[in-house]
Amino acid sequence: EDQVTQSPEALRLQEGESSSLNCSYTVSGLRGLFWYRQDPGKGPEFLFTLYSAGEEKEKERLKATLTKKESFLHITAPKPEDSATYLCAVQPRGTSYGKLTFGQGTILTVHP
Amino acid sequence: ETGVTQSPTHLIKTRGQQVTLRCSSQSGHNTVSWYQQALGQGPQFIFQYYREEENGRGNFPPRFSGLQFPNYSSELNVNALELDDSALYLCASSKGQGTDTQYFGPGTRLTVL
Numbered sequence: 001e002d003q004v005t006q007s008p009e010a011l012r013l014q015e016g017e018s019s020s021l022n023c024s025y026t027v028s029g030l031r032g033l034f035w036y037r038q039d040p041g042k043g044p045e046f047l048f049t050l051y052s053a054g055e056e057k058e059k060e061r062l063k064a065t066l067t068k069k070e071s072f073l074h075i076t077a078p079k080p081e082d083s084a085t086y087l088c089a090v091q092p093r094g095t096s097y098g099k100l101t102f103g104q105g106t107i108l109t110v111h112p
Numbered sequence: 113e114t115g116v117t118q119s120p121t122h123l124i125k126t127r128g129q130q131v132t133l134r135c136s137s138q139s140g141h142n143t144v145s146w147y148q149q150a151l152g153q154g155p156q157f158i159f160q161y162y163r164e165e166e167n168g169r170g171n172f173p174p175r176f177s178g179l180q181f182p183n184y185s186s187e188l189n190v191n192a193l194e195l196d197d198s199a200l201y202l203c204a205s206s207k208g209q210g211t212d213t214q215y216f217g218p219g220t221r222l223t224v225l
Binding site: 042049087096 | 116118143145147152153154155156157160162167168170200202206209210211212213214215216217218219221
């Protein structure tokens with residue numbers, strides 16, 4: 001069974017203090033790993049898709065990386081508006097449909 | 113480009129009742145997936161619809177059922193509501209058979225009393 005574990009559960013940063021969020025996964029063949037951002041009471045907002053080990057993607061202050069066992073979401077010089085829950089999800093190969101298995105998320109709070 | 117929309121925003125039901133939630137997919141998308149998100153947890157896959165047929169299902173009982181219409185919009189029906197069904201229900205749309213990136217709607221908050 002596919003499993004995703006995110007750490008830490010919660011992270012408090014000062015504005016400008018860079019850090020990383022971790023997503024460890026177990027899947028029988030990875031089709032894709034997805035990062036989403038979710039604000040309270042809203043639906044997840046797509047950030048990145050990573051397909052193979054060594055791949056990196058960037059968007060503004062965020063950079064996602066992928067290895068064979070985990071993914072990192074690096075946040076450089078965060079701002080208060082980056083505060084949200086960050087969700088990681090995996091999609092396995094070998095199925096004809098696109099089930100996503102999510103981790104429990106990391107709650108990021110950035111203080112001014 | 114119109115994003116994924118869901119209705120209603122909030123819903124309160126009592127145990128044993130039935131509920132129908134609705135979702136309109138993003139323009140150009142033909143696959144709809146439904147997820148349940150309990151408070152403080154990540155979303156859990158309920159099922160996916162492609163070309164008006166269920167083509168994948170998670171570990172949810174048969175009282176969770178769905179439909180997809182020719183315009184790719186979708187409904188989630190839940191019968192015999194239980195207290196544990198209280199959650200945020202999320203709809204996501206994608207291209208192809210759902211293996212492309214899924215884009216989520218704002219969700220429907222269901223409270224079962």
